[in-house]
Amino acid sequence: MPSDELTPQDIDVYRQLLETSPDAEESARRLGLSHDQVAESVKRLTARRLLRPDGPGRHEALSPAVAAAALTAACHTRVHELVRLIDTTRRELGPLGSAYEAHRRQELDGTTTELFTDGDAVRHRLADLSAQVRRSVLTAHPTLGSPETLRAALDLDRGLLDRGVRYRTVVPHTARRQREALQHVRRLGRLGAQVRTAAVIPGRMILLDDTFAFVSTGSGGAALLRDPVAVGFLSVIFDHIWEHARTVGGGSHDDTVFEDVELEILRHLERGRSDEFMSRRLGISTRTLSRYLAGMCEKLQVDTRFQLGMAAARLGLTGDGREPDTEG
Known part of the structure; x- marks a missing residue:
C-alpha cells in the first residue's frame, strides 16, 4: 500500500487522462505542467492502480473502486485473520473469567466483618x-x-x-x-x-x-x-x-502502677463519671473502686468525693490529659 498521499496535482492529471486524452504530453500542455511533474503524478497514480500503461506515453485511467479493492485485499484478509484470532482468544480465555470473578468475590467477601x-x-x-x-x-x-x-x-x-x-x-x-x-x-x-x-x-x-x-x-x-x-x-x-x-515483674505490688490507677480515677471524678462507669473502664468491681476512693481520701486528707476532686485539681494531679474524653 503506497505511503504517500495523492496531491491535488495528481487528481488533475488523473482527470485529464480520464476525460480528455490518455497522452501524457498533451496532459502536461493542457495543465501547464512540466514533463517531470506529470511523470511524478503518473508514478503515484500507477502505484495506486488508478493508471496502467497503454502504449508509449499513454496511460489508461482505471476505476477507483477496483483500485481500492485491489489495494485493500490484503488488509481485508488480515482483518479476517484478526477477527478469527479475537474469537479464538475469547473462546479460550472465556471460561477462566468465571473462575477469576468467583475468586475476586471471595476476596471481597474476605474483607467483610463477621459478627458474633x-x-x-x-x-x-x-x-x-x-x-x-x-x-x-x-x-x-x-x-x-x-x-x-x-x-x-x-x-x-x-x-x-x-x-x-x-x-x-x-x-x-x-x-x-x-x-x-x-x-x-x-x-x-x-x-x-x-x-x-x-x-x-x-x-x-x-x-x-x-x-x-x-x-x-x-x-x-x-x-x-x-x-x-x-x-x-x-x-x-x-x-x-x-x-x-x-x-509485670515478680512482685504483686507496685506503687507506681497503682498511682496510675488512682490518677485515672481522679480524672473520671473530674468528669463526673459514675461508679459503674469507672469500674467498667478500669476493669474492677465497685467494691474495689470504693476501697481505692477511701484510700485516696485518706492520702489527701479529705472526707468526700467532691473534696477529693478539688484537692486533686489543686495539686495538679489531673492535668496531664493522658486519655481523651471520648465517652460521656
Whole structure:
C-alpha cells in the first residue's frame, strides 16, 4: 500500500487522462505542467492502480473502486485473520473469567466483618483461627474473665506459645491485685508471653498474624475483621497501648502502677463519671473502686468525693490529659 498521499496535482492529471486524452504530453500542455511533474503524478497514480500503461506515453485511467479493492485485499484478509484470532482468544480465555470473578468475590467477601453475639461462637472461631497463626498474637483486655475462662484461655495460649508464636498481651493494672488474674499473667509469662499492664485499655482486641482482628462490640458481642486497613489501624492502637504499659515483674505490688490507677480515677471524678462507669473502664468491681476512693481520701486528707476532686485539681494531679474524653 503506497505511503504517500495523492496531491491535488495528481487528481488533475488523473482527470485529464480520464476525460480528455490518455497522452501524457498533451496532459502536461493542457495543465501547464512540466514533463517531470506529470511523470511524478503518473508514478503515484500507477502505484495506486488508478493508471496502467497503454502504449508509449499513454496511460489508461482505471476505476477507483477496483483500485481500492485491489489495494485493500490484503488488509481485508488480515482483518479476517484478526477477527478469527479475537474469537479464538475469547473462546479460550472465556471460561477462566468465571473462575477469576468467583475468586475476586471471595476476596471481597474476605474483607467483610463477621459478627458474633454468642460467647461460645466467638471462642470456637478464635480457636479455629488460632490454629492457623504462625507469627504473632497481640491482645488487649480491659477486664479479665472468670477463673474458668482464664484456664480455658491459657490452654489455647499454651498451644500458640509452644509453636513459637510471639505473644504480647496487655491487661489492666488492677489484675496485679486480683489473685486469679495475677496467677494467669504470671503463667503466661513463664510460658514465654510478654505481659504488661495499663491503667486504661479502651477496648478488647485480639490480633492474629496482623491478618485477623477480634474486637468487642457495644452490644456485648464481638466482630471479626479481615480488612487490612482496619487490622493495621488496630495494630497501631495496640502498639500505643503497649508502649505506655508497664511490665509485670515478680512482685504483686507496685506503687507506681497503682498511682496510675488512682490518677485515672481522679480524672473520671473530674468528669463526673459514675461508679459503674469507672469500674467498667478500669476493669474492677465497685467494691474495689470504693476501697481505692477511701484510700485516696485518706492520702489527701479529705472526707468526700467532691473534696477529693478539688484537692486533686489543686495539686495538679489531673492535668496531664493522658486519655481523651471520648465517652460521656
